[in-house]
Structures are given as structure tokens and as C-alpha cells.
Amino acid sequence: MRIVQQRWFTPWLFLLPGLAVVIGFNLFPFLNTVVLAFTDAKVLGGGHFTGAENFVRLVQDPAFWTAVGNSALYVVGVVPPLVILPLLLALLVERKLPGITFFRTAFFTPVIASIVVVGLIWTWLLDSRGLVNDVLRALGVLTRPIPFLTDEWLLLASAMLVTVWKGLGYYMIIYLAALGTVPKELHEAAQVDGAGWWRRLWSVTLPALRPTMVLVAVLSAVAAFRVFSEVYLLAGPAGGPGGSDTTLVMLIQQVGTGLTGDLGYSSALSVVLFVLTLGLLLATNRLNRKEDL
Amino acid sequence: MSELASEPLSTAPFAAGTPSASEAGLRSATVGRYALLLLVLAITVGPFLWQLSTSLKGVTEDIYSTPPQLFPQHPTPGNYARVADAVPIWSFALNSLLVATANVVANCLGASMAGYALARLSFRGRGAAMTVFLASLLVPFEAIMVALFLVMRSLHLSNTLAAVVLPGSIAALNVLLMRNAFLALPAAVDEAAVIDGANAWQRFTRIALPSARGTIVVVAVFSFMFSWDDFLWPLIVLSDPAKYTLTIGLSYLQGTFVNDQRLVAAGTMIAVAPLVLLFVAAQKYFFRGVGEGAVKG
Incomplete structure (x- = not known):
């Protein structure tokens, strides 16, 4: 076999654009974030090493604890519905009934729409004079509208509702692909043994889907902890009444951008975000492995 | 997604009941399934349609009416302009x-x-x-x-x-x-x-x-x-x-x-x-x- 001699730099020419983008716009800013976290850098001037001062300030900052609390609450609020509801949807659209492709496609629509479109649609639906309150009033359930967009807790719950609504179709497709790999023989054997639909769901389907459920939990938890747009759009840039709905990413954006941006402090917050996200990943990964034993 | 396995409809030889009874059960299960599908359809696509409807309502139409007006009375593209x-x-x-x-x-x-x-x-x-x-x-x-x-x-x-x-x-x-x-x-x-x-x-x-x-x-x-x-x-x-x-x-x-x-x-x-x-x-x-x-x- 005559092999064309490959020049040593050929592969690197292929890799050059990709490596340049990933190093220049991902890894370098990441390292810079870690460095800046230990300085007093501002958008205008500054930049002296200040040791752990930003982190000391952070643990004493009530706004930080509010933000971390809201982001953590968000994870707790959206992960269980995002693990369970899309699974039920997948079971619903699994069987090949006439028109099922239409339903699968339609259920996916919220996934492709921008979060801004989705946020504005729900802002209008949940308005004090919006459709949801209107229908409830027309049914005579309410006398006064529910303050979905003005109450600090209802705002957070509404944002969670939007996240779950937008994510349903995405995780449904993941589950649907996994359902296709459940061995048919197992179902048939269980059926021969007289197991009904529920019994087969419980003893055959769910155990086979467990890794997928863990995957969905991890993906949705990491995404939920990084929530920004839903709360920003529903509660406004300031994060609801008195900033009480501000999430960690919103706080980073508020502190770090604009002419008064405090780069040092927002970098410290970013480092916390990175560590907590990675911790969430590792913890769930570990949990998964333990359960396998 | 066409390769996704679909379970054969319940035709197991050991299925209980007479053929006609299980057939009726199957039909009602299918009807129930479609009812659920339509419900989920309303939840997932409905908000988009409501937004579309609102965008087509003219300036003279009350968009806050109770009960809500699901369809625009005189659809107009005016809002897009x-x-x-x-x-x-x-x-x-x-x-x-x-x-x-x-x-x-x-x-x-x-x-x-x-x-x-x-x-x-x-x-x-x-x-x-x-x-x-x-x-x-x-x-x-x-x-x-x-x-x-x-x-x-x-x-x-x-x-x-x-x-x-x-x-x-x-x-x-x-x-x-x-x-x-x-x-x-x-x-x-x-x-x-x-x-x-x-x-x-x-x-x-x-x-x-x-x-x-x-x-x-x-x-x-x-x-x-x-x-x-x-x-x-x-x-x-x-x-x-x-x-x-x-x-x-x-x-x-x-x-x-x-x-x-x-x-x-x-x-x-x-x-x-x-x-x-x-x-x-x-x-x-x-x-x-x-x-x-x-x-x-």
C-alpha cells in the first residue's frame, strides 16, 4: 500500500478554527474569570489583587444568598415534573396510532420557539387581565385575579411552569428514543405471564428507562440551576418585587455588566456558579453509579 | 422516528374476556388515548394560537373581554404593520x-x-x-x-x-x-x-x-x-x-x-x-x- 505522507501540520490546519474559537472564547475567558475573581477589577479601571476579599463579601451578601436560594429552589421545582411528565407523554405517543406523528411534532413546538417568544406568550397569558385569569373568572372560581406576575413566590412558580412547559417536548423525544430500545421480548414474556399494562410499565418499562430518567434529571437540573431568561422576562430585569426573584445568573448579569460593572465580584459569583454546576453533575453521576451496585 | 418500536396491539392469546368484550375495551382505550392527546395538544400549542389570535385582533376589538374572545371578530394584519x-x-x-x-x-x-x-x-x-x-x-x-x-x-x-x-x-x-x-x-x-x-x-x-x-x-x-x-x-x-x-x-x-x-x-x-x-x-x-x-x- 502506497501511503501519501501526511505533513505534520495538516491535522492542525483542520483543527485551527475550532481550537481558536474554543480556546479564545471559552477556555481563556474561563481562566480570566478565575483570575478576576481575586481582584477588584471594574469595567472602568481597577484590577488589583485582593485575595479572597470577593468571596468574603459574597458570603456576607444577602443578595447572593437570595440568588443561590432561588436557583436551588428552581432545581427542586422543575426537575421532578421534567422527569415524570415527559415520560408520560412519551408513553402516550409511543403507540403508532393514525396521526401520531402530528401529535409528536406539535408537542415539540415549545422547544423550538425562543425563550423570549415563550416568555412573552406566558406574560400575556398570566397577566392580571390575561386568558388564565379570565377563564378562571368566567368559570366563577375567582373574584379577584391571581397575581401570577406580581407576587414574589407566584412569579417564581410561574417561571418554573414556563420552563417545564418549554422542556416537555425535548425530554419526551429523549424518552421516546429510549422506549424504542426496551426489549420487546421482555414485554411479551410479561404479557404471557398475565401482567397487565400497569404491571408491565412498573416491572419492565420503568427499570429499563432508569438510566434515561437519571440523564433527564441531570440535564434538567444543570439547566435549571443556570436559569436566567424565564425569570428575567416574567419578573423583569430587576428580578421581581425588591429583587426577591433574582437568580444567580441574573445577579452575575446585574453586577458584571454596564458601565458600573464590578468585574471582580461578578467573577467570584461566576466561579461559585461553575463550582456548583460541576458539583451537581458529579453528585448526580456518583448517585447514579451507587445505585447501579 | 419511524424506527421506534411500537408494541403490537393487545392480541395476546391469553388475554382475558370474550373477543367482543376485549375489542370494545380496546376501542374505548383508543378513544381515551386520543382524548388525552388532544388535551396535551391544547396545552402545548394552544398558547401559540392564542398569541396568533391576539395579533390579529383590530384596535377596536376588546382583547380583555370576559369571557375571553377566542377568535378575532374581524381578523386584520394591521398589527404587523x-x-x-x-x-x-x-x-x-x-x-x-x-x-x-x-x-x-x-x-x-x-x-x-x-x-x-x-x-x-x-x-x-x-x-x-x-x-x-x-x-x-x-x-x-x-x-x-x-x-x-x-x-x-x-x-x-x-x-x-x-x-x-x-x-x-x-x-x-x-x-x-x-x-x-x-x-x-x-x-x-x-x-x-x-x-x-x-x-x-x-x-x-x-x-x-x-x-x-x-x-x-x-x-x-x-x-x-x-x-x-x-x-x-x-x-x-x-x-x-x-x-x-x-x-x-x-x-x-x-x-x-x-x-x-x-x-x-x-x-x-x-x-x-x-x-x-x-x-x-x-x-x-x-x-x-x-x-x-x-x-x-
């Missing part, structure tokens, strides 16, 4: 289109090239290059966005569309997707081309790229969607309304004209329509992308 008077929505749309197109071209080309080198060329440092791409997947965008803004500022690119495109122009996830696609090609084809004297670039463009068409379409479709839908990064890097993309323009529109939901509704319909068309045309690539992305991510 009025929203363009309120904000330069078509120039926002053009900016979004430019950004999304650049993102698609850069990702398809850059990710294919890098993925090809990682999958089909052997060289010292391949493992290190792979590690760089994998490591970047662990860094959440939100944790580096402020530092990324500083990078753009030092490149004198802040407040430009180029700054909106660059950070995601070759996504590490796409590189890995392309690498997997190229790994799946049989080695024999490559060897034959090498014997014929084809160099790496020729093998890449003539053999590898055409065989990985499906994955390239997945990359293209998702690059378009992410770019068109992106909100946080353009919000940070763009300050001049003339440079706004649609998503930023829409949230700006809501801030200024929140009193007229008809205009906001028309704006959101303009923003969502191109993606709905793309989705209808390339539905299977969206579903495929979710599957491949989830396995990787």
Missing part, C-alpha cells in the same frame, strides 16, 4: 438572519473540519486536542459571559453582530457530533482513497463530507435554532438598538409598548414563524439532534 412603526422589527429580523446564517456556515464548516481531524487523521497531540473540546463542555456559558464581554471589548468588537456570532461559531458539541459521524465511516473507503493518492483535504471534501450529510444537517438546523433563539449573550454584548436581534428587540418592545399586547403578539409571531417553517421542513433532524445531543451532553 403597526409593530414595524413602533420598532424597526424587520431590521431586527435581518440582524437575526445574518447572525443565524453566519452561525450555520461557521459551525458546519469548522466543526466538520475539526471533527474530521479528530476522527480520521492520526497525529501527535490528538488526545490533547480532544481534551480541549471536552473540557469546554464543562464550562457553563453563564459563568464566562462577563469575561467573554471583556474579550470582545479588547478585540474592539463589542456592540457588533460579529461579537454575537463568534463565541458559538464552532461549538465543541458540534465538533464531537461530527467526530462521531466520521468515526462511523468504514476505514476501507479511506484506505482506498489514500492508495489513489488523495490528500487529507480531498478525502475530507469528497468522501467524508458527503457521507456525513445527515449529521451536518442536524448541526445546521440546531445552529440556526440556537442562534435565532439566543437571548442572554446578545443582551450583554449589544447596546445599540440598531444592532438588536429579534429576541432583544422583542423584550425591548415589551418594555416600551407593554400596554398594547396586540403589537407584542405580532412581534412574537414574526419571531417564531421562520423556526416553525424550518421545523416542519426538517422535523426528523430536530428529533435526531435531540437524541444525539442527549447521549453526548
